[in-house]
Amino acid sequence: MNKVRFGHSAIPYLFLLPQMLIVAVFFYLPAGEAVRSSFYLEDPFGFGSTFVGLDNYRDVLSNAEYRRVAIFTLWFTVLVAFFALAIALVLAVKADAVLRGAKTYRTLLMWVYAIAPPVAGLLGIMLFDQHVGPIVKLAALFGWDLRVGVNYHDTAFAMIVTAVWLQIAVNFIFFLSGLQSIPRSVREAARIDCRSGFRRFWTVTFPLLTPTAFFLVVINITYALFDTFGLIDLMTKNEPGNNPVTLVYKVFLDGFRGNDLGGSSAQSVILMVVVFVLTIVQFRFIERRVHYS
Amino acid sequence: MAQVHIDRVSKIYSGTQRAVNDISIVIPDGEFVVLVGPSGCGKSTLLRMVAGLERITEGTISIDGRVVNALEPAERDIAMVFQNYALYPHMKVYDNMAYGLRNRGMPKAEIDQRVREAAKTLELERLLERRPRELSGGQRQRVAMGRAIVRSPKVFLFDEPLSNLDAKLRGQMRVEIRKLQRRFGVTSIYVTHDQVEAMTLADTLVVMNNGVAEQVGSPLDVYKRPASTFVAGFIGAPAMNLIDADVSDDGSAATVGGAVIAPLEHSAILEPGHAVTLGIRPEHLRRAGANEKAEIELVVSAIEILGADTLAHGQIGAGGPGKSNLIARLPGTTRLEVGSKLPLAIDRSAIHLFDRETGRRIVSDKASQTEVTPRARLAAV
Numbered sequence: 249m250n251k252v253r254f255g256h257s258a259i260p261y262l263f264l265l266p267q268m269l270i271v272a273v274f275f276y277l278p279a280g281e282a283v284r285s286s287f288y289l290e291d292p293f294g295f296g297s298t299f300v301g302l303d304n305y306r307d308v309l310s311n312a313e314y315r316r317v318a319i320f321t322l323w324f325t326v327l328v329a330f331f332a333l334a335i336a337l338v339l340a341v342k343a344d345a346v347l348r349g350a351k352t353y354r355t356l357l358m359w360v361y362a363i364a365p366p367v368a369g370l371l372g373i374m375l376f377d378q379h380v381g382p383i384v385k386l387a388a389l390f391g392w393d394l395r396v397g398v399n400y401h402d403t404a405f406a407m408i409v410t411a412v413w414l415q416i417a418v419n420f421i422f423f424l425s426g427l428q429s430i431p432r433s434v435r436e437a438a439r440i441d442c443r444s445g446f447r448r449f450w451t452v453t454f455p456l457l458t459p460t461a462f463f464l465v466v467i468n469i470t471y472a473l474f475d476t477f478g479l480i481d482l483m484t485k486n487e488p489g490n491n492p493v494t495l496v497y498k499v500f501l502d503g504f505r506g507n508d509l510g511g512s513s514a515q516s517v518i519l520m521v522v523v524f525v526l527t528i529v530q531f532r533f534i535e536r537r538v539h540y541s
Numbered sequence: 542m543a544q545v546h547i548d549r550v551s552k553i554y555s556g557t558q559r560a561v562n563d564i565s566i567v568i569p570d571g572e573f574v575v576l577v578g579p580s581g582c583g584k585s586t587l588l589r590m591v592a593g594l595e596r597i598t599e600g601t602i603s604i605d606g607r608v609v610n611a612l613e614p615a616e617r618d619i620a621m622v623f624q625n626y627a628l629y630p631h632m633k634v635y636d637n638m639a640y641g642l643r644n645r646g647m648p649k650a651e652i653d654q655r656v657r658e659a660a661k662t663l664e665l666e667r668l669l670e671r672r673p674r675e676l677s678g679g680q681r682q683r684v685a686m687g688r689a690i691v692r693s694p695k696v697f698l699f700d701e702p703l704s705n706l707d708a709k710l711r712g713q714m715r716v717e718i719r720k721l722q723r724r725f726g727v728t729s730i731y732v733t734h735d736q737v738e739a740m741t742l743a744d745t746l747v748v749m750n751n752g753v754a755e756q757v758g759s760p761l762d763v764y765k766r767p768a769s770t771f772v773a774g775f776i777g778a779p780a781m782n783l784i785d786a787d788v789s790d791d792g793s794a795a796t797v798g799g800a801v802i803a804p805l806e807h808s809a810i811l812e813p814g815h816a817v818t819l820g821i822r823p824e825h826l827r828r829a830g831a832n833e834k835a836e837i838e839l840v841v842s843a844i845e846i847l848g849a850d851t852l853a854h855g856q857i858g859a860g861g862p863g864k865s866n867l868i869a870r871l872p873g874t875t876r877l878e879v880g881s882k883l884p885l886a887i888d889r890s891a892i893h894l895f896d897r898e899t900g901r902r903i904v905s906d907k908a909s910q911t912e913v914t915p916r917a918r919l920a921a922v
Contacts, residue, residue: 431625433623433627434627434630436623437627437629437688439613440593440614440619440620440621440641441615441641442644443615443616443644444644456631458631
């Protein structure tokens with residue numbers, strides 16, 4: 249890359265300023281505020297706050313409910329990321345192999361991506377509706393009385409299915425473009441070197457897809473952890489009582505339904521740390537095994 | 542090592558478009574065949590059909606007596622070197638070469654022996670632990686060659702393997718490929734659009750145009766006796782001069798706009814007035830001596846001094862109906878001036894004659910039949 253030297257040392261910072269301002273106003277300021285209020289006990293009616301040190305953290309971490317939500321979040325994230333990636337990869341590989349009408353086929357698969365996420369989420373929820381949802385009816389055919397929003401496991405199932413469904417289109421687009429960026433001749437060389445298509449996929453195609461896959465793993469974990477908020481809100485119908493929620497949703501519940509701003513702040517600080525650690529782990533350990541050609 | 546028999550093979554796209562049209566070639570065991578032609582002539586498609594990367598629409602291809610039409614590329618016992626090398630970017634050089642052998646279930650010790658042997662031949666020993674991106678273009682080319690060699694296939698297929706290299710390296714690799722092929726004696730099919738590569742590498746040259754094999758023959762034969770105006774214009778640099786002419790009334794000369802420009806020896810088979818195309822290579826034109834009759838007069842329009850010789854570009858019959866562009870190759874650094882008139886004499890025996898309507902060569906007598914026939918030939922249809 250070319251290095252540009254500026255005569256005056258302030259100019260580069262000036263260029264950075266707008267971006268830094270945005271980051272400061274929308275990230276550092278609220279994050280700092282969260283850290284601050286995690287050390288205070290807020291009066292529920294907003295009449296003042298008391299410094300309580302690490303009490304909020306102690307409360308959160310010793311809370312059995314918090315642990316239960318954390319474990320569910322872990323499962324939820326792993327399952328959503330895994331299925332969203334796996335199904336998208338299968339679809340992308342199949343779409344890539346289609347010779348006739350390839351464009352139509354691909355467009356149909358990407359369709360979901362063009363729908364605004366809340367709308368798509370609503371559609372997903374309609375599929376699980378107690379009265380008109382086709383999936384509920386299908387489940388009934390097999391003798392499964394699917395009760396989303398009432399039964400804990402049924403809700404978890406519906407949440408995971410819908411979350412996966414929403415994310416497949418994005419993953420599909422990235423996997424497909426990743427597949428198509430593999431030089432044709434490399435794949436042809438592999439066809440000459442290896443008879444089995446299955447083996448060829450795992451020894452040549454997939455290793456060359458790992459940069460894409462790595463990027464998508466990061467995106468999908470972030471998605472499952474944070475971007476499923478609206479979906480959970482719709483699925484639990486604002487009645488989280490006996491329903492599964494993720495850690496992010498619990499931050500909202502405790503802060504704005506339970507009016508425990510201090511405890512909720514402590515939870516979000518914990519989440520921040522988790523994300524921070526996760527990012528480091530991903531880049532340190534996974535990237536090392538990725539081949540960037 | 543095997544004979545390759547391409548029998549009436551066609552490739553038809555979307556029902557009508559014939560990329561390769563009814564080609565038949567028999568390639569004897571150990572022969573180096575070069576498919577040459579302009580881009581889009583179908584040479585790569587034909588090669589890819591032999592490789593199994595492209596489906597054969599019509600006809601059959603056999604390798605070593607076995608029809609391979611329905612076989613997967615990996616089952617055909619071939620090895621291919623691609624234009625952009627097509628190395629596996631995530632594998633080390635060693636694994637790039639070993640990959641195909643491992644997939645065949647070859648014992649580790651034998652794989653190791655083969656890879657090391659190929660590496661030694663190609664001077665890749667110090668690079669075995671590197672990845673392709675850490676190699677130069679020439680080294681990648683060698684690895685691609687190595688990957689082909691370790692398989693000890695029945696047929697080597699080369700798809701413009703040198704066109705990504707710079708001129709100097711290309712020259713070196715050209716010689717090296719020829720040496721390797723001789724050494725291993727493997728039947729080879731090589732696709733290129735570079736006529737220098739084609740001329741120097743080939744035992745047999747197949748000149749293709751519009752999906753058809755225009756001529757199959759030894760490089761010299763193709764050069765000396767091009768079968769059509771297309772081949773005449775394609776092989777040789779600068780290209781052969783092609784001049785539209787008519788046969789004179791007594792059949793003894795070719796005339797352009799009524800003026801005799803070349804004597805003919807084909808009188809026996811040509812009627813007067815027959816529309817022909819004269820072919821004269823630039824090197825067969827020479828400056829007419831002082832007391833020699835100049836057959837044509839070139840009005841010089843551009844001069845290229847190449848050191849060893851000089852190319853004079855110009856026109857003949859300027860102003861008349863038989864106006865035609867011409868290039869003459871003159872020995873040494875001939876002093877010429879743009880706009881001057883250059884009297885040229887034609888080497889009578891070096892005149893090629895083509896039927897203007899069909900573009901095919903007009904064969905005058907038995908002389909051309911006595912030449913050495915190439916080993917590969919157009920199969921009897």
